Amino acid sequence: MTVSVLVVDDSGFFRKRLTEILTASGQITVVGAATNGREGVELAAKLRPDVITMDYEMPVLDGISAVREIMAQQATPVLMFSSLTYEGARVTLDALEAGAVDFLPKNFEEIARDTSQLQNVLINRVLDIAKSQPRARTAGTPAKPVTATPPPRREIPPRAARAATKETHHETAPASPSRRSLKKTPARQYSVVGIGTSTGGPVALQKVLSVLPASFPTPIVLVQHMPASFTPAFAERLNKLCKIEVRQAEDGDLLEPGLALLAPGGKQMMIESRGGRGRVKILPGDERLNYKPCVDVTFGSLARSFPGKTLGVILTGMGADGREGCRMMKQSGAVVWSQNEETSVIYGMPMAVATAGLSDEVLPLNNVGLRLIEGVS
Structure with missing residues (x-):
């Protein structure tokens, strides 16, 4: 096509x-x-x-x-x-x-x-x-090129129409691993919440974080695929829109309740545990890695520093970044949520996590923030 x-x-x-x-x-x-x-x-x-x-x-x-x-x-x-x-x-x-x-x-x-x-x-x-x-797009005549006529385009059912059939928090169709029935994970205490995303992520993160109260009890770390010149402005934008504090992470920052730290573009963010507290370590961007920052790098460090005490959330994005980090989290006893297909701009990263059997919950975007409020004590 x-x-x-x-x-x-x-x-x-x-x-x-x-x-x-x-x-x-x-x-x-x-x-x-x-x-x-x-x-x-x-x-x-x-x-x-x-x-x-x-x-x-x-x-x-x-x-x-x-x-x-x-x-x-x-x-x-x-x-x-x-x-x-x-x-x-x-x-x-x-x-x-x-x-x-x-x-x-x-x-x-x-x-x-x-x-x-x-x-x-x-x-x-x-x-x-x-x-x-x-x-949603209305059906109609295919686009006509300047010099030639392209083959007929296939019509894709509008996301809005498909999403209208999903009225619960969770996917219920058992047709594929990403659509299996999943129960809510019980509310529990976490040392940190990690959220990873790419294409469609800026708007998705805004929707998720803007519903959280200033008293949200758990530190949050954010990994968004974005150039170095963009992350400072993005952190500022989120901070103005959210009740919690949001800022770009710096080397040595401590994780705090009600604080979300955004990984700086062009670099890698790892989280270390010192005396039971999380501390940010910023490393130069490794040219061998496609993504700078990389969700796998940050989530892997969370799995090592806080085994079984992390909640990983994968939102919309191209590719499969985050899958291996979530695998490490799950092996340590942690919990993983992923965004559903209907509300993802690109169902790549969350699909990779869900089809690998790593998702404890598959959620519509509008429910992620609400689930964080009720699921993180």
Whole structure:
């Protein structure tokens, strides 16, 4: 199946290069290109692409406003391009909250060099988010490319319609390991709660953490796949929205009740136990690891430092990061929860945990925060 893409960017060079790279994959057809956000909204309605790539700073209508309009009219997976700056991070977080699925840094120098690594990242990201179907879409005529007609696209049942059949906290269909019936784990005391996520994570974490009371009794550590320039702004954003305190972790920080520490981008966060108290150890990002920060690294350290006294939570994200860390947790006697498929932007990381038989509970996103309140004493 060919994935149809609409490119929205005010730079003629960037539109041309994106089109060349995506088309060369043989799996992607660029069906149109827009020079500003208003034109992007109009072409999205007309062409009905599978994925939209969106610049954030454009004339007539900016990228964030365009994303909001597209999501209101006809929700479509959007890949946002942004600068690797503090301000770029804030804009990107706004775009994700508006409905964008994921983001990539907009680096003219790298795209001009035409490296195979950049091509692979871009192509794979587009193909991955094409599967996300973040919100219900109305059926209609497939997108038509500029120069050729792509094969008919298959219609995917809207997530909202599928989710409407699930009214309980837990999955009840026994068809697969990720859908087996699971009972609530009894409320218990934990030394720490670890939450790991990737694509869709910024919005998911906001939903989970914003319902927790300031008196939440257990320290929380957060691992979100995110560049180094983004995590400070993300921690600040969460702190403003939450009753608990949220900040980017620093080497030597102590774990405290009512405090959530976010792993810094580009590095690895481990938790050590000293005298029964958790302490953060920040290490340089290991180039041998795909993810910096990596959920497996942090969760593995939790399993070693607090065996049987941790709660691991895996939320939406691509890939399988977190599965081995959760396996180590389970081997130590800990508890693991994972997000369900219907509410995941990308059902990769939570699926990897659930299908490995590591999930004690499989939860809709809106229930995770509530379960933390009632399940952590």
